[in-house]
Amino acid sequence: MLNGIWAKIHKWLALLMALQILAWFASGLFFAWYPIERVRSEHMKAEAPAAPVALDAAASGLAALGREGVTGERVELRVLLGRTVALVTPREGRPRLYDLASGRAASPISALAAARIAEADHEGDLRAAQVIAVTANDSEYRAALPAWRVDFDDGEGRSIYVAADTGAVTARRSTLWRVYDFLWGLHIMDWRAHENFNSWLLVVTTVLGLIIVVSGIVLLPSRLGFTGWLRRKRAFRSTDRSI
Structure with missing residues (x-):
């Protein structure tokens, strides 16, 4: 029973x-x-040595930004597309990039700059097939906005996302990742x-x-x-x- x-x-x-x-x-x-x-496309990330930052030039650039009234809670120095930049993050609001040589704001970055950043991040010498503006998160991308989606014709549906405010690569996607x-x-x-x-x-x-x-x-x-x-x-x- x-x-x-x-x-x-x-x-x-x-x-x-x-x-x-x-x-x-x-x-x-x-x-x-x-x-x-492999799902995260880490095997396709180009090996790039850290670029040194000229501190004397950076110091003068930061001083010029200070005279312009630029303030922030955190400042990060980096080299972006061959230019020394400062990423200034305020207590509230969006972070901004500044070109320390010219003192001008470098963000939000352009579609062309996003394509160059993605091409440098991608292993090999492939060129971007298209660049699409991303203004809202979805199931494929849940990171900093606004951003640029840079697509490559590599046979694997590769896409690299670049944050418009920071110029940082925030996600790497592929057909394998989408199936996963x-x-x-x-x-x-x-x-x-x-x-x-x-x-x-x-x-x-x-x-x-x-x-x-x-x-x-x-x-x-x-x-x-x-x-x-x-x-x-x-x-x-x-x-x-x-x-």
Whole structure:
């Protein structure tokens, strides 16, 4: 009787959960197969030595910005496209780049500058195929805005995102990453944003999957014939005692 109840639970829950269980196993296999570094296109990032910053020129440039009334909570010096720049981050508001040689604001950067930054970041000598302005986050890009999406015709659907305010590469995407992200959405059952893995839907579905596993374990002795063998053994002992 008890085995019959467990069998029904196991059968109907497995039927109800079949597609999601398939999605869990298929996506899990995909995640295990591809290294995350490849998914993130880290293997296509160009090796570039850090460019030295001329501190004397930077100091005079910063002094000129100070005389112009430029203030910030944090200042970072870097070399961007061969020019020494200062990234000034205020307490509130968007960060801004300044060319320390001219004292002029260098951000938001242009589409041409974003293409050059992406080309320098990408391994090899490929040129940008197109540059698209990004003004809103979506399932593919969730980082600093506004930004530029720089696409490459490399056979792998490669896209590099460059923040317009800082000139920094904020994301690298490819066809492999998009497939990974789609499967991740199926895996955590967040089909829209692909990022919420604390939903009640996932919790309830996982509990049901756990019940399927437990009921399968309970039914395992019966399916292997152990229960029938034990029943026959007890019947034989009972018969033997009665003789």
